[in-house]
């Protein structure tokens with residue numbers, strides 16, 4: 001089974017507007033509400049590509065109920081822990097020529113709720129895939145991902161971690177199967193600016209030296225680079241298209257990669273499906289459908305068993 005964990009899920013309020021002027025009343029041209037949070041987005045794309053997963057995490061208040069219901073309508077199984085106080089956050093995404101995001105703080109996660117999550121995670125078995133993605137509210141310790149991996153490290157579970165800075169650095173010693181920083185996040189971890197592909201490969205390898213198995217570095221419109229455990233490097237530019245809303249492109253890439261890997265066990269195919277899924281989501285108003293992803297593959301869907 002594939003499990004995703006989102007500590008701080010959201011409802012994403014995605015609006016299009018002709019312009020955004022600070023300090024003025026701005027009017028939208030369209031608006032939509034979607035279930036959000038990085039792990040949840042991964043679950044949605046996995047479902048679109050035909051893989052079952054269970055979305056874990058915390059939900060609170062009426063927004064939590066709505067996001068859970070919406071995820072289920074999108075075909076995702078959920079098993080969220082209800083928090084007694086607060087509301088799951090509403091993150092605002094404004095597409096007005098440029099993309100502006102306002103992400104909420106989210107509810108306080110109690111020690112009791114964390115223990116409840118641990119109990120669910122303790123049931124994972126050999127062969128399962130655990131995808132930890134997204135930020136954690138600042139009321140939680142920065143080593144929470146590390147604690148989870150430490151707890152599960154004796155089992156043959158594939159860990160996928162999409163997080164930033166310390167959250168990510170601290171899990172390297174548990175040999176995550178896949179990590180997916182973007183080039184800015186990779187640079188931040190080492191206090192450098194990374195734009196050149198040669199440098200990105202050098203720093204991806206540094207993360208491998210710290211313990212990561214496969215490192216997938218996304219570079220938005222400049223494509224992606226994969227450095228595999230056995231030292232192979234794949235790089236590609238993304239397919240061409242018009243960006244509508246790139247929120248969730250990285251999560252789609254993770255889901256596409258994992259689907260490609262689990263279906264074919266071929267790293268290059270996993271990489272290609274990851275890039276197609278990321279770009280397909282960037283080119284549509286929310287997360288891409290299977291058909292939108294297949295349209296960018298340039299190969300028959302059967303090659304990827306999707």
Ligand SMILES: Nc1ncnc2c1ncn2[C@@H]1O[C@H](COP(=O)(O)OP(=O)(O)OP(=O)(O)O)[C@@H](O)[C@H]1O
Pocket residue numbers: 181182217218219220221222223224238239243246247248249250251252253274275276277278279280282
């Ligand atoms: N402007 C774009 N044009 C084409 N493809 C894109 C664009 N932006 C993103 N993508 C695709 O999605 C992948 C992931 O994008 P990106 O690097 O922005 O991830 P990210 O920073 O993790 O995004 P997010 O946190 O918003 O999900 C890219 O490698 C690329 O394949």
Ligand SMILES: O=P(O)(O)OC[C@@]1(O)O[C@H](CO)[C@@H](O)[C@@H]1O
Pocket residue numbers: 008010012035036037038041091101103133134135136247248249250251
């Ligand atoms: O605040 P975080 O956890 O870093 O990011 C949350 C978020 O921006 O990430 C997803 C896109 O990747 C959105 O669905 C969601 O609103």
